[in-house]
Amino acid sequence: MFALIDVNGMYCACEQAFRPDLAGRPVVVLSNNDGAIVARNREAKALGLKMAEPYFKARPVLERNNVAVFSSNYTLYASMSARFASVVEALAPRTEIYSIDELFCDVRGLQTAMTFDAFGRQLRDEVQLQTTLTCGVGVAATKTLAKLCNHAAKTWPATGGVVALTERHRLEKLMHILPVEEVWGVGRRIGKSLNAMGVRTVLDLCRMDTRLARRQFSVVLERTIRELRGEICFGLEEDAEPKQQLVVSRSFGERVTQLQDMQQAVTGYAVRAAEKLRQEKRYVRVVSVFVRTSPYATGDIQYGNQATETLIVPSQDTRDIVEAAQRALSRIWRDGIRYAKAGVMLCDLRDRHAQLDLFSDNAMRSGSDSLMQTIDKINREGKSRIFYAGEGISPDFAMRRRLLSPSYMTSWKDIPVAVVR
DNA sequence: TCTGGGGTCCTAGGACCC
DNA sequence: TCTGGGGTCCTAGGACCC
Numbered sequence: 112m113f114a115l116i117d118v119n120g121m122y123c124a125c126e127q128a129f130r131p132d133l134a135g136r137p138v139v140v141l142s143n144n145d146g147a148i149v150a151r152n153r154e155a156k157a158l159g160l161k162m163a164e165p166y167f168k169a170r171p172v173l174e175r176n177n178v179a180v181f182s183s184n185y186t187l188y189a190s191m192s193a194r195f196a197s198v199v200e201a202l203a204p205r206t207e208i209y210s211i212d213e214l215f216c217d218v219r220g221l222q223t224a225m226t227f228d229a230f231g232r233q234l235r236d237e238v239q240l241q242t243t244l245t246c247g248v249g250v251a252a253t254k255t256l257a258k259l260c261n262h263a264a265k266t267w268p269a270t271g272g273v274v275a276l277t278e279r280h281r282l283e284k285l286m287h288i289l290p291v292e293e294v295w296g297v298g299r300r301i302g303k304s305l306n307a308m309g310v311r312t313v314l315d316l317c318r319m320d321t322r323l324a325r326r327q328f329s330v331v332l333e334r335t336i337r338e339l340r341g342e343i344c345f346g347l348e349e350d351a352e353p354k355q356q357l358v359v360s361r362s363f364g365e366r367v368t369q370l371q372d373m374q375q376a377v378t379g380y381a382v383r384a385a386e387k388l389r390q391e392k393r394y395v396r397v398v399s400v401f402v403r404t405s406p407y408a409t410g411d412i413q414y415g416n417q418a419t420e421t422l423i424v425p426s427q428d429t430r431d432i433v434e435a436a437q438r439a440l441s442r443i444w445r446d447g448i449r450y451a452k453a454g455v456m457l458c459d460l461r462d463r464h465a466q467l468d469l470f471s472d473n474a475m476r477s478g479s480d481s482l483m484q485t486i487d488k489i490n491r492e493g494k495s496r497i498f499y500a501g502e503g504i505s506p507d508f509a510m511r512r513r514l515l516s517p518s519y520m521t522s523w524k525d526i527p528v529a530v531v532r
Numbered sequence: 533t534c535t536g537g538g539g540t541c542c543t544a545g546g547a548c549c550c
Numbered sequence: 551t552c553t554g555g556g557g558t559c560c561t562a563g564g565a566c567c568c
Contacts, residue, residue, distance in 0.1 A: 164535090
């Protein structure tokens with residue numbers, strides 16, 4: 112048996128946790144660069160505000176309805192997420208952190224102590240008490256079914272936010288009323304194709320011939336069908352697999368047209384990527400850079416390209432990664448283009464230096480490890496920051512975040528103060 | 533003016549090897 | 551005249567997730 116616990120409207124709830132004055136008001140959170148709406152609370156959804164709607168288009172509606180608007184504050188959300196996870200982990204020992212607002216638990220054997228329903232309610236109460244966040248709980252025999260139950264818990268308030276289904280006929284009743292697009296792993300494209308084949312409800316999919324599903328789609332859909340039938344195809348992944356690739360990319364606050372600005376941006380992304388790489392305790396062999404214009408700017412010349420550099424020796428030294436990224440950039444840079452976005456990708460990640468070749472002595476930098484450790488340590492402490500000259504100083508293209516809330520959980524100067532009169 | 537960022541898995545097809 | 555079969559590895563692209 113699996114439980115899926117997820118936080119309702121995570122980003123908005125995090126903002127509201129420190130702003131009790133916003134109770135009852137519609138709240139939305141914007142994507143990076145204040146580009147589009149990526150999170151809405153219940154009140155904002157009721158206004159008809161849609162997911163991924165561009166901010167500038169939604170603005171009149173937001174202003175008319177006195178909606179509280181926030182830039183994304185990932186530092187805050189990540190910190191709240193860690194707290195949420197630790198509350199759940201205290202009550203359910205075998206857990207898998209699936210995303211910033213979701214966890215799976217293996218709850219086998221739990222029913223000897225209490226019902227799944229009672230367990231779900233206890234989890235909800237504890238999370239609410241310790242974090243102010245409200246979550247939904249779904250419990251069933253497979254992850255895919257637990258997801259479906261969780262969806263039901265969020266959709267129907269009468270469930271009290273908890274749906275645990277072990278009996279087949281009750282599951283089938285639920286599958287009969289939900290459209291096939293609600294299934295975990297069925298997106299827009301496959302949903303459309305399925306509909307055209309007459310597969311409309313989740314139950315239709317559950318009864319679909321698995322060989323046909325495999326032939327027409329892929330083994331992924333076949334597994335999904337098996338999961339709907341109660342056969343476990345996706346197990347609990349308690350220890351996160353090491354990452355296979357790592358990406359740092361951003362849209363620019365203002366279009367970039369000068370090579371020097373692009374070099375600064377790419378250096379900054381490469382620096383950040385190298386920091387993440389060292390956090391993961393991995394080494395990179397392949398560094399790649401991409402640049403592109405905005406697909407929405409129909410009047411502009413459209414251009415996008417990507418270049419890859421392979422390091423002789425896998426590295427986690429920022430200087431190697433910045434150098435490789437700059438070499439890649441110089442191969443794809445074109446003048447006279449209004450760039451909207453760029454990114455650095457680290458691929459072919461490894462545990463440590465693989466087999467060293469004959470020339471490795473020349474390629475390795477001496478003292479690299481201790482230098483990087485020292486820089487990381489200083490930057491983590493947050494008293495000051497060591498940065499690379501190539502990143503530039505407060506560049507024009509920096510991300511727009513005009514409506515950023517304080518880092519209530521992670522910055523001394525932002526800690527909320529309660530005044531007692 | 534203004535439209536997010538970071539991942540995974542699978543498949544098809546080409547290059548290459550013996 | 552006639553030009554194999556089986557395998558691996560890599561890459562690009564598509565689909566999905568949050």
